[in-house]
Amino acid sequence: MANKLWYHEGLQFECTGCGDCCTGEPGHVWVNKAEIEAMAAAIDMEVEPFQQRYVRLIGIRKSLTERPGGDCVLYDAASRTCRVYEARPRQCRTWPFWSSNLDTLQSWQEIARDCPGVGSGQLVASQEIRSQRDVVRV
Numbered sequence: 001m002a003n004k005l006w007y008h009e010g011l012q013f014e015c016t017g018c019g020d021c022c023t024g025e026p027g028h029v030w031v032n033k034a035e036i037e038a039m040a041a042a043i044d045m046e047v048e049p050f051q052q053r054y055v056r057l058i059g060i061r062k063s064l065t066e067r068p069g070g071d072c073v074l075y076d077a078a079s080r081t082c083r084v085y086e087a088r089p090r091q092c093r094t095w096p097f098w099s100s101n102l103d104t105l106q107s108w109q110e111i112a113r114d115c116p117g118v119g120s121g122q123l124v125a126s127q128e129i130r131s132q133r134d135v136v137r138v
């Protein structure tokens with residue numbers, strides 16, 4: 001019999017909109033061509049200038065640029081909102097249900113320290129968690 005996932009009964013998560021996952025510690029937000037096009041369109045820019053301004057090359061992959069300190073370049077600190085929210089990339093859409101965060105109960109508890117939505121609010125079913133986890137490998 002297959003082992004049950006440690007989160008087979010689901011996990012609580014509800015975003016508070018605090019913006020902490022868009023700011024702070026440096027990291028990567030991996031983006032593909034379709035996502036770059038969608039984000040550029042969302043703020044009425046041509047793809048090429050959007051890439052030059054907001055996308056950096058890391059090896060052969062592309063990631064959103066960060067401000068000094070690590071804040072996402074598309075995060076608007078004044079309104080505490082994402083400038084491309086409706087067109088945000090898969091990595092942002094599927095937070096916090098990334099495979100790296102779901103590895104163990106401990107890894108899940110660790111991200112709860114930085115994300116107040118983790119462990120509170122609505123219960124998300126394990127089937128939904130798995131489908132989000134499998135959208136992109138992070």
Ligand code: SF4
Nearest residue numbers: 015016019021115117
């Ligand atoms: S850190 Fe968590 S609660 Fe805050 S905006 Fe990000 S997902 Fe939402």
